Amino acid sequence: MLAYREKDNLIHKLHPLAAVAYISIIIILSLIFSHPVYLLGLLLAVGTVIIASGNFREWTPYLLISLGMITVIMLVNAVFVQAGSTVLFYGPRVPVLGKIRITLEAICFGIGMGIRLLVIVSAFCFYTYAVHPDKALKLFSKFGNKSVLAVTLSTRLFPLMIRDVRRITEVQRCRGVKLDTGSRWQRVKNRLPVINVLLLSSLERSLQLAESMQARGYGSGKRTCYTRDLWRPRDCLIFSAAVLSLLTGIWAVWQGWAGYTYYPRLESLQLNDLKMAAVIVLALTVPTVLSWGWKKWPLLKSKI
Amino acid sequence: MKIKIFAAILVFLGLLLAVSVIPVNPLYNVNWALFSSVVIGLAMLAFFRCFEKSAVTSKEIALISTMAALAAVSRIPFAAIMSVQPTTFIVMITGYVFGAQTGFMVGAIAALVSNFFLGQGPWTPWQMYCWGLCGVSAALLAGRQKGFKLSTFIILAGFWGYLFGWIMNIWHWVGFVYPLTLETFIATYLASFTFDTFHAVGNVIFTVLLGKSFYRALNRFKNKFSIIYIDC
Numbered sequence: 001m002l003a004y005r006e007k008d009n010l011i012h013k014l015h016p017l018a019a020v021a022y023i024s025i026i027i028i029l030s031l032i033f034s035h036p037v038y039l040l041g042l043l044l045a046v047g048t049v050i051i052a053s054g055n056f057r058e059w060t061p062y063l064l065i066s067l068g069m070i071t072v073i074m075l076v077n078a079v080f081v082q083a084g085s086t087v088l089f090y091g092p093r094v095p096v097l098g099k100i101r102i103t104l105e106a107i108c109f110g111i112g113m114g115i116r117l118l119v120i121v122s123a124f125c126f127y128t129y130a131v132h133p134d135k136a137l138k139l140f141s142k143f144g145n146k147s148v149l150a151v152t153l154s155t156r157l158f159p160l161m162i163r164d165v166r167r168i169t170e171v172q173r174c175r176g177v178k179l180d181t182g183s184r185w186q187r188v189k190n191r192l193p194v195i196n197v198l199l200l201s202s203l204e205r206s207l208q209l210a211e212s213m214q215a216r217g218y219g220s221g222k223r224t225c226y227t228r229d230l231w232r233p234r235d236c237l238i239f240s241a242a243v244l245s246l247l248t249g250i251w252a253v254w255q256g257w258a259g260y261t262y263y264p265r266l267e268s269l270q271l272n273d274l275k276m277a278a279v280i281v282l283a284l285t286v287p288t289v290l291s292w293g294w295k296k297w298p299l300l301k302s303k304i
Numbered sequence: 305m306k307i308k309i310f311a312a313i314l315v316f317l318g319l320l321l322a323v324s325v326i327p328v329n330p331l332y333n334v335n336w337a338l339f340s341s342v343v344i345g346l347a348m349l350a351f352f353r354c355f356e357k358s359a360v361t362s363k364e365i366a367l368i369s370t371m372a373a374l375a376a377v378s379r380i381p382f383a384a385i386m387s388v389q390p391t392t393f394i395v396m397i398t399g400y401v402f403g404a405q406t407g408f409m410v411g412a413i414a415a416l417v418s419n420f421f422l423g424q425g426p427w428t429p430w431q432m433y434c435w436g437l438c439g440v441s442a443a444l445l446a447g448r449q450k451g452f453k454l455s456t457f458i459i460l461a462g463f464w465g466y467l468f469g470w471i472m473n474i475w476h477w478v479g480f481v482y483p484l485t486l487e488t489f490i491a492t493y494l495a496s497f498t499f500d501t502f503h504a505v506g507n508v509i510f511t512v513l514l515g516k517s518f519y520r521a522l523n524r525f526k527n528k529f530s531i532i533y534i535d536c
Contacts, residue, residue, distance in 0.1 A: 002420065002421065003423065027426075028338070031335045031338040032335055032338065080488070120426055121425070124425045127424055128424050133420050144352055144353075144356045145356075146355060147355055147356065147409070149369075150365050150369045150372070150409060151369075151372075151416060151417065153365065153369035153373075154370070154417045158376055158377060158417055158418075158421065160373075161377045162377060162380075192513055192514065195514060196517050196521070199518060199522075202371075203367075203370065206363075206369075209370075210361075210362045210363040210366035213365075213366065214362050214363075219362060
């Protein structure tokens with residue numbers, strides 16, 4: 001049911017704090033950078049990590065969907081934005097917009113935004129497939145154990161309810177309710193009792209759930225902990241590399257290296273500005289390198 | 305006390321806006337997608353903190369997670385049809401019966417949990433916020449009238465079809481549209497009009513079909529579990 005699948009590699013065995021910190025730093029950096037080379041660097045880093053975590057197959061539909069979105073963004077941007085100065089060609093006259101000018105700058109801006117979108121989508125894809133939701137939620141249970149408990153319970157109830165829906169429709173079918181034949185309106189109408197039965201049985205179950213929680217002493221005294229995630233040297237390495245890249249990124253933005261002006265004329269690329277991009281990419285590919293070493297080198301595996 | 309907190313929030317929001325608009329400071333022209341997400345996150349944090357502070361019993365937690373799971377499950381069969389789903393209705397009716405806090409939590413958790421299965425994205429906090437507010441507004445409506453009035457509930461549900469889209473549009477506009485001018489703003493809102501109408505019509509249909517029976521079931525359940533313990 002859950003999108004997450006357990007896989008036997010280093011990245012799936014990370015402490016959730018390291019993984020969540022890594023992902024949020026990628027997203028923050030992708031939002032504060034506007035330089036296409038820096039954004040490409042982030043994409044490179046997150047892509048190698050996804051491949052190292054063995055989720056390439058899951059990543060491809062995300063890539064395809066976002067490529068479609070990028071095309072739309074690029075087209076809309078090219079048609080609607082008239083800010084650039086290098087005109088590639090003139091389009092027809094349109095009532096509201098006036099004469100359309102397709103400019104190189106608008107297309108490049110669309111591409112830059114597209115790379116940013118790709119980075120964010122990939123980071124969320126990585127989160128969906130490589131971090132166990134329960135483990136990630138447990139990070140927050142220190143600050144709000146009630147809300148986290150509610151979220152965890154409801155994640156668990158979700159597949160249960162889908163099974164319930166199947167059971168209830170099966171029972172209705174046995175009783176001769178026509179769920180698959182008749183007009184569309186008739187089918188919808190016949191399915192409504194399913195939702196009502198589902199509501200009643202779920203409410204009944206929630207009362208039992210509450211009673212069993214009460215019986216096991218929920219809310220009495222200090223909370224105990226069933227499993228504990230270990231904070232290993234690898235987590236330390238990845239976490240500090242991610243923090244290093246965040247600091248470098250903020251510094252690069254501060255100095256204006258990671259910014260880029262598309263309008264009115266494309267800025268030329270300065271090699272000097274790109275040094276920090278290399279540092280950031282190196283720091284963010286630490287998980288990939290460690291994962292590779294973890295597979296090839298038993299000594300490293302035993303040390304981290 | 306309440307006025308003080310309210311004033312503090314206003315001052316804080318004003319400062320945040322000032323920091324992003326006044327030219328001479330390093331945060332000038334900060335990324336608006338990031339900025340708006342921070343504001344939304346802070347708003348939600350206030351609701352969650354309120355929930356943590358209150359004395360919540362195991363029954364309420366079980367109820368919140370059950371209703372959130374129900375709202376989340378009901379999103380799945382309709383995922384193919386954009387923006388028509390009974391989730392908004394279920395969140396609203398829960399808020400209507402059980403109050404603002406439960407309504408917000410059910411909405412926020414439904415969005416979060418359904419996205420565990422449909423895929424998390426930068427839209428998750430915005431959906432959490434929107435559905436949370438659906439629950440809160442329904443609870444506010446319940447405070448103004450007795451029992452369940454289909455007519456007012458339908459108006460609110462239909463209105464939320466549009467408001468939901470309008471709040472989500474802010475994210476879409478600041479995230480992907482350039483330049484941020486009045487024209488592009490209006491264009492974004494016009495573009496979403498059809499989807500919002502679908503959402504509103506869906507909400508109204510689900511309210512008409514399920515409103516009464518859901519209200520009765522939830523109300524009965526509420527009476528069943530509200531036990532007052534008397535310390536002797």
